[in-house]
Amino acid sequence: MWNDFFKYPGDSKSDTLSPEGKAAAHTRRVFLFKAAVAMNAIVGAVLAVPLLGYILGPSLKKSSEVGSWIPLGSIEEFPMGETRLAEFVSPVKSLGDGETAKVACWVRRTSTGSFQVFAINCAHLGCPVRWFAQAKLFLCPCHGGAYYETGERAAGPPERGLFQYRTRIENGALMIHAGDMPTLATQAKCTGKPLVQIASAAEEKA
Amino acid sequence: MAETGKDLKKTAIDEGLKLYKWVESRLGLIQPAVEAAEHPTPSNNASWWYVFGSAATVLLIMQVMTGVLLALVYTPSAGEAWSSLQFLNHNVALGWYLRALHGWGSDFMIAIVILHMLQVFIWGAYKFPRELTWMFGVVLLLLTLGMAFTGQVMRFDQDAYWGLGIGASISSRVPLIGAPLVHMVLGGPIIGAATLSRFFTLHVFVIPGILIGAVGVHVWMVLKHGVSDWPMPGRIVLKSTYEREYHELVEKTGIPFVPDAAWKDAVFAAAIMFSVMACAFFFGPFGPGGMPDPTIIQTAPKPDSAFLWIYAVLAFLPTEIETPVMLVVPVIGIAFLLLLPVFFGEGERHWARRPVAMLTISVLAVGLGIFTRLGMYTPWSPVMNAWSGDATPPQYIYGKTPLEREGALVLQDKQCRNCHQLSGQGGQRGPALDDIATRMNEDQIIRQVLQGGGNMPAYGNALNPSETKALVAFLSSLRGQNLTPAVDSTRGLVQQSSMPRPPEPVPTQTP
Numbered sequence: 001m002w003n004d005f006f007k008y009p010g011d012s013k014s015d016t017l018s019p020e021g022k023a024a025a026h027t028r029r030v031f032l033f034k035a036a037v038a039m040n041a042i043v044g045a046v047l048a049v050p051l052l053g054y055i056l057g058p059s060l061k062k063s064s065e066v067g068s069w070i071p072l073g074s075i076e077e078f079p080m081g082e083t084r085l086a087e088f089v090s091p092v093k094s095l096g097d098g099e100t101a102k103v104a105c106w107v108r109r110t111s112t113g114s115f116q117v118f119a120i121n122c123a124h125l126g127c128p129v130r131w132f133a134q135a136k137l138f139l140c141p142c143h144g145g146a147y148y149e150t151g152e153r154a155a156g157p158p159e160r161g162l163f164q165y166r167t168r169i170e171n172g173a174l175m176i177h178a179g180d181m182p183t184l185a186t187q188a189k190c191t192g193k194p195l196v197q198i199a200s201a202a203e204e205k206a
Numbered sequence: 207m208a209e210t211g212k213d214l215k216k217t218a219i220d221e222g223l224k225l226y227k228w229v230e231s232r233l234g235l236i237q238p239a240v241e242a243a244e245h246p247t248p249s250n251n252a253s254w255w256y257v258f259g260s261a262a263t264v265l266l267i268m269q270v271m272t273g274v275l276l277a278l279v280y281t282p283s284a285g286e287a288w289s290s291l292q293f294l295n296h297n298v299a300l301g302w303y304l305r306a307l308h309g310w311g312s313d314f315m316i317a318i319v320i321l322h323m324l325q326v327f328i329w330g331a332y333k334f335p336r337e338l339t340w341m342f343g344v345v346l347l348l349l350t351l352g353m354a355f356t357g358q359v360m361r362f363d364q365d366a367y368w369g370l371g372i373g374a375s376i377s378s379r380v381p382l383i384g385a386p387l388v389h390m391v392l393g394g395p396i397i398g399a400a401t402l403s404r405f406f407t408l409h410v411f412v413i414p415g416i417l418i419g420a421v422g423v424h425v426w427m428v429l430k431h432g433v434s435d436w437p438m439p440g441r442i443v444l445k446s447t448y449e450r451e452y453h454e455l456v457e458k459t460g461i462p463f464v465p466d467a468a469w470k471d472a473v474f475a476a477a478i479m480f481s482v483m484a485c486a487f488f489f490g491p492f493g494p495g496g497m498p499d500p501t502i503i504q505t506a507p508k509p510d511s512a513f514l515w516i517y518a519v520l521a522f523l524p525t526e527i528e529t530p531v532m533l534v535v536p537v538i539g540i541a542f543l544l545l546l547p548v549f550f551g552e553g554e555r556h557w558a559r560r561p562v563a564m565l566t567i568s569v570l571a572v573g574l575g576i577f578t579r580l581g582m583y584t585p586w587s588p589v590m591n592a593w594s595g596d597a598t599p600p601q602y603i604y605g606k607t608p609l610e611r612e613g614a615l616v617l618q619d620k621q622c623r624n625c626h627q628l629s630g631q632g633g634q635r636g637p638a639l640d641d642i643a644t645r646m647n648e649d650q651i652i653r654q655v656l657q658g659g660g661n662m663p664a665y666g667n668a669l670n671p672s673e674t675k676a677l678v679a680f681l682s683s684l685r686g687q688n689l690t691p692a693v694d695s696t697r698g699l700v701q702q703s704s705m706p707r708p709p710e711p712v713p714t715q716t717p
Contacts, residue, residue: 058393058400059386066395087501096399098285099499100367103396120503125520126371128503130590135621136668141506142372143521144586144625144635146663154663159525180395183375185384 066092067179072107075174078115083108083131083149086117092179103178105165106131106138108149115174118151119163119182126183129162138162163187242429243468246460248452250436252467255329257474258322259428263421264475265315268482269353270414272308280360282406284399284498287362291494306486312354314482316512319350327567330555331434333443337547339427342420344543349417351512356409358510362402363494368507370397370405379529397500432456433463437555444552506587514581515574521586585634593621596631606683613680616673620665636662641686647694651681 017025024030053060068091078084086107093101106118106129118138120128127142137154138147145156152161163182168175180186230236279298281290294301323343326332332340359366370392377387393400435455461467496505509517523531550563557564589596598614606614617623617639625635632638646654655677658664669677685691 056386056390059390061389061395085501085503090396090398092395094394094399096283096285097396098283098399099497100284100396100398100401102499102501104501104503120500121371121375124375126375127368127507128500128505130503132593132621132624134593134619134668135624135663135665137621137663139588139590139624141587141590142368142517144588146588148663148667155658155661157521157523157525157528159528180385181371181374181388181392181397183378183384183388185378185380186388186395 067177069168069175069177071170071173071175072105072117073174074172075109075115075169076172078107078109078174080109080111083133085131088176088178090178104128105176106162107174108151113169115167115169116151117165117167117174117176118147119165121163121182122158123153123160123162123184124156124158126181160184243464244462245429245432246456247433247463247467248435248455249459249461249466250455251433252461252470253436254470254474255325256433256467257471258318258325260468260471261475261478262315262318262322263425264479265311265318265482266417266421268479269308269311269315270418272304272311273410273414275304276308277410282360282402282410284362284402287360287402288494288497291361291363295491302491303486305491306489307482308357309492310482310485310489312357313511314478314485316350316354318478319347323347324567324571326434328557328564329434330437330443330557330560330563332547332550333553333555334445334448334547334551335431336427336434337551339424339431340547341544342424342427344540346417346420346424348540349413349420352413353409353417354510354512356405356413358513359402359405360409361492361494362498364496364498364502364505365493365507365509367397367498367500368505369509370401372507372509376532380533433467437557439554439556439559441555442553443555504590506584506590508581508584511578515577518577518581518584521580521584587633588624588635589633590624592623592632593618596623596628599629599631602628602684607679609676610680610683613676613678616669616677617680620668620673620677622677625662639681639684641684641689643682643685643691644689645692647692648678648682649694650692651678655681 070088070091072086072088078086084107085104087102087104090097090101090103104120106120108116108118110116118129122129122140122142122145124140124143124145127140129138129140129145129147131138136149138149138151140146140156140158143157145158146154147158147162148154150161151164153159165176165178226236276294279290279294279301281287291305294305296302326340326343332343358369374388374391374397377391378384380387389395391401392398393404432452435452441451492510496502508514520528520532554560598618603611603614622639623632625633627634627638628640630638642651652674654660654662655669655674656664656666682691
């Protein structure tokens with residue numbers, strides 16, 4: 001019945017219809033109903049645009065647009081050769097974030113003017129890694145990922161080293177570029193340039 | 207007096223009937239509902255094994271009720287959710303009990319849904335004509351697990367926060383759309399207000415809505431096809447004959463579902479409800495754990511019991527195949543569950559005639575059990591405070607040389623114990639060291655310590671030569687119950703070889 005209903009009158013597929021059936025498919029009421037259905041389809045399609053736009057809003061933002069440079073504190077707070085926990089308030093925090101706007105990171109000062117700032121998130125599944133100064137290792141409590149003091153992968157399930165923030169020194173303050181929560185797909189980015197990889201840390205210093 | 211009493215009773219009944227007729231002539235739902243409840247069912251399925259589905263429904267109703275009541279107080283805001291749970295636990299009268307009911311109800315519901323699914327699978331009840339009923343059941347299982355995961359997020363404590371981080375990290379592994387997907391899951395660039403709000407929306411509006419609708423369709427199909435008859439070996443399900451045979455069985459042995467079969471459902475549901483109430487009363491609510499402050503990193507995040515097996519699997523997957531397994535295996539698994547009745551819609555139903563199905567389900571059950579058990583004590587995780595918390599057992603130091611004792615100190619100080627046990631204490635990431643000297647000789651121990659390998663980090667940078675020497679001396683003295691130490695098998699050959707050996711150094715005489 002529905003098949004017949006949606007057939008275009010005069011369509012060769014409607015040939016099986018009886019003359020009365022064809023006539024019934026031609027009535028004004030049927031035409032008006034079809035027109036009304038089409039109207040609703042158009043209205044629905046137009047309505048879908050803002051709804052989808054609203055839902056997809058967060059994912060349409062490019063990672064490179066997120067984040068900015070923020071100070072971690074005076075460089076004097078980080079003794080040479082040591083790795084210390086530092087925290088900052090995310091520059092991308094929004095209304096009602098509360099405590100969750102805070103972010104922790106590990107700061108390693110390698111020389112007077114060079115720093116490595118590691119994300120707290122394990123490169124495996126994002127759990128918070130802890131620094132063990134005597135063993136010179138970062139250990140993850142979730143699945144046992146281990147990293148050396150340089151952030152390189154040492155053991156366990158992570159497929160790469162720790163994520164690193166870009167750093168610079170401004171008026172004696174250590175600045176990092178922070179934004180996205182660091183994951184394999186969303187590393188803190190700055191002007192479209194990918195996050196410093198462990199391998200290119202040397203170039204960065206140069 | 208007696209006359210008037212009788213009259214009054216008669217009038218009351220008449221008035222009641224009149225009211226019923228007034229309502230039913232307008233509503234038209236009571237009569238069909240009563241008929242559906244009294245539908246005849248084969249007497250052989252009025253069994254204690256057929257009670258899980260109704261118990262799951264009763265639990266769902268309780269979850270909706272307690273959920274609505276909790277929502278009266280809970281604040282779905284990242285800044286206040288945790289405090290509002292503390293407020294519920296401590297300041298709201300019986301708030302703790304409502305939270306406990308909802309939490310234990312969730313665990314019981316997952317358990318009962320899985321039991322229901324197992325029963326249907328083992329009894330072969332997913333076969334024709336109940337294929338779509340099974341498919342809706344699979345969807346209901348996924349929705350139930352979805353409620354459990356989003357519910358864990360509602361508890362907005364450290365486990366919830368880092369659990370979201372794990373969710374985002376898994377999403378980030380999806381090729382091409384990884385980054386947009388992470389933002390979609392989190393509702394923004396970081397875990398925060400937007401994240402909790404969207405999980406609240408899922409937990410309170412979206413998933414329950416679909417869940418209740420899908421339960422309705424599921425139950426509708428149960429009524430349409432009737433509760434499956436008890437499987438018998440040799441009674442084959444064929445699309446051409448099954449429905450006729452089932453109707454004959456109902457004609458011959460049918461009993462009204464309510465009350466002849468349903469009383470068992472009711473007894474079981476009451477027992478389950480009582481168990482939930484008792485667990486809630488005696489064990490109390492779940493958490494919340496530590497507050498969701500990401501700068502408090504002294505935490506070992508862990509998912510709720512239903513997801514522990516996934517947590518365990520993620521610890522064991524080799525790095526190279528981890529991402530494909532994470533992304534592909536769930537799709538295959540769910541597709542297999544959904545399509546099961548399409549491929550096996552006919553044939554034997556009795557378990558004795560379905561060895562492959564029974565073997566598969568046994569292997570799956572044992573596997574899930576093992577991984578869940580492992581997830582409970584996470585042997586792969588370093589014990590973060592073992593180096594300072596677990597002392598070296600005295601018998602390992604007694605009678606040792608000063609160098610060996612110094613090595614014992616190095617072992618503690620360098621946090622080796624976080625991954626290695628001595629006398630049953632310490633981490634289990636690496637092997638226990640109680641008898642390490644019976645498995646490795648001195649050279650091998652030195653190489654392993656300095657260069658690492660086999661999932662052990664290299665300690666070359668963390669140990670100076672004297673620490674290494676002391677550590678190796680101590681490790682070489684660990685021979686379990688005084689077993690024979692490991693030796694280099696080529697050593698004997700070197701000793702016996704005819705090669706001229708350099709002269710032994712003459713010990714210098716000290717005056």
